[in-house]
Amino acid sequence: MLPLIAERKSVFPQFFTGRLIDRQVLEELVAAANQAPSHRKTEPWRFRIYQGAGKQRLVDELLAVYGRDQPDADKIAKKFGGKIDSSGAVVLIFLHRDPQESVPEWEEIAAVGAAVENLWLSLSAYDLGGYWSSPGFVCGDYGEWPGAAKNERCLGMFYLGYYEAPELPRPRGDWREKVEWIGKGS
Numbered sequence: 177m178l179p180l181i182a183e184r185k186s187v188f189p190q191f192f193t194g195r196l197i198d199r200q201v202l203e204e205l206v207a208a209a210n211q212a213p214s215h216r217k218t219e220p221w222r223f224r225i226y227q228g229a230g231k232q233r234l235v236d237e238l239l240a241v242y243g244r245d246q247p248d249a250d251k252i253a254k255k256f257g258g259k260i261d262s263s264g265a266v267v268l269i270f271l272h273r274d275p276q277e278s279v280p281e282w283e284e285i286a287a288v289g290a291a292v293e294n295l296w297l298s299l300s301a302y303d304l305g306g307y308w309s310s311p312g313f314v315c316g317d318y319g320e321w322p323g324a325a326k327n328e329r330c331l332g333m334f335y336l337g338y339y340e341a342p343e344l345p346r347p348r349g350d351w352r353e354k355v356e357w358i359g360k361g362s
């Protein structure tokens with residue numbers, strides 16, 4: 177297995193150092209994401225990247241989506257505000273549905289997943305860590321996210337940061353139990 181794949185991991189914001197991330201590095205990550213495959217080349221991935229003072233805007237948007245009048249809105253602001261604040265940058269992930277719907281939605285969601293995996297695999301080249309977070313209220317309907325087009329829906333956020341974290345075990349079930357062999361090769 178490629179070491180890059182074996183070593184990819186989720187790194188959570190409590191381990192982030194607070195160091196800022198250069199714009200050029202973020203651009204490289206998006207360029208890697210953009211190399212993902214997509215059926216009919218619809219390239220349905222879109223990203224919004226929040227850094228510095230922009231991070232407060234993400235908290236505001238999250239609260240708008242959650243509902244400022246909800247009784248636990250303060251708790252939500254604190255919980256997500258803390259993670260956002262610890263991050264060097266947060267990438268909000270969007271599905272940009274092909275306006276012609278020339279492919280089924282699942283194919284475009286899968287393509288966004290491939291794009292995010294490209295970004296994820298690229299992190300080690302820059303000593304960055306992060307993870308995809310998909311709270312239910314964040315991943316709502318088309319047009320629901322503030323400023324999203326009517327054919328765009330949020331598929332979560334990717335917290336990014338330089339980090340100091342212990343190596344944690346990342347066990348997987350046995351791949352042999354996940355494959356069925358039909359016929360025989362060499």
Ligand SMILES: Cc1cc2nc3c(=O)[nH]c(=O)nc-3n(C[C@H](O)[C@H](O)[C@H](O)COP(=O)(O)O)c2cc1C
Nearest residue numbers: 184185186187289307308309310311312332345346
């Ligand atoms: C589509 C997707 C959504 C995810 N959402 C969350 C999430 O909301 N919260 C979370 O803690 N981890 C989330 N994760 C990260 C997984 O928890 C993590 O990838 C898994 O535990 C395996 O750990 P590893 O990435 O270190 O191999 C998500 C991963 C994917 C692919």
